[in-house]
Amino acid sequence: MTQGRTPQKDAYTLILDAIDSGVYRPGDRLVESELADRFGVSRTPIREALQRLETQSLLARDGRSLIVASLDHNQMAELYAVRTELEGLAARLAARHATEEEVRVLRDMVADDRALLNDPPALARANRRFHKQIHLASHNRFLVQQLDLVYRSMALMATTSLAAQGRGEVALAEHLAIVEAIACRDEAAANTALRDHISVAFVTRLKQDAAEV
The missing domain is CATH 1.20.120.530 (GntR ligand-binding domain-like)
Incomplete structure (x- = not known):
């Protein structure tokens, strides 16, 4: 179900909040199209947000997919x-x-x-x-x-x-x-x-x- 766009929050903050609140857990795969539908934003800001989260080590690579990272x-x-x-x-x-x-x-x-x-x-x-x-x-x-x-x-x-x-x-x-x-x-x-x-x-x-x- 697509959620209405929240003007006060960008794609990065929306994804970060979802991880923080447990919507996405360590090991969960994040898909651009699904995130765009969930948050009601285009795929370009979603892609940029995922890249930023990966740089911050909050996301990790699993083959070609990005997953929520976990801590050893x-x-x-x-x-x-x-x-x-x-x-x-x-x-x-x-x-x-x-x-x-x-x-x-x-x-x-x-x-x-x-x-x-x-x-x-x-x-x-x-x-x-x-x-x-x-x-x-x-x-x-x-x-x-x-x-x-x-x-x-x-x-x-x-x-x-x-x-x-x-x-x-x-x-x-x-x-x-x-x-x-x-x-x-x-x-x-x-x-x-x-x-x-x-x-x-x-x-x-x-x-x-x-x-x-």
């Missing part, structure tokens, strides 16, 4: 290493610069997300919104840009660590600790709380992958 163990470890450093910095800067209103929004997010504990995909989306709010609260546009790139690559992971038994409840407790450190303007505590949160998520994901071998 080493790539995932490298991504988490970068994410840990950048997220920790974002939390530290948020503790320094976040407004009272931004802190209130973070607190409300943690409270509201408890309703999603039995819905891992929805909780994963809420988790990304929570982290994005911290990024914005850092009030550092260059850091936000780099974290956006990291999160694009995070979309190449087929599963969410929040699907692990009991992880959602623990993650929300970790989120609350991060928010409280930011609210107290404790930069070191905010940095540590967020880095620890990412570390636990990484361990959880490694266990998930090991269980599938």
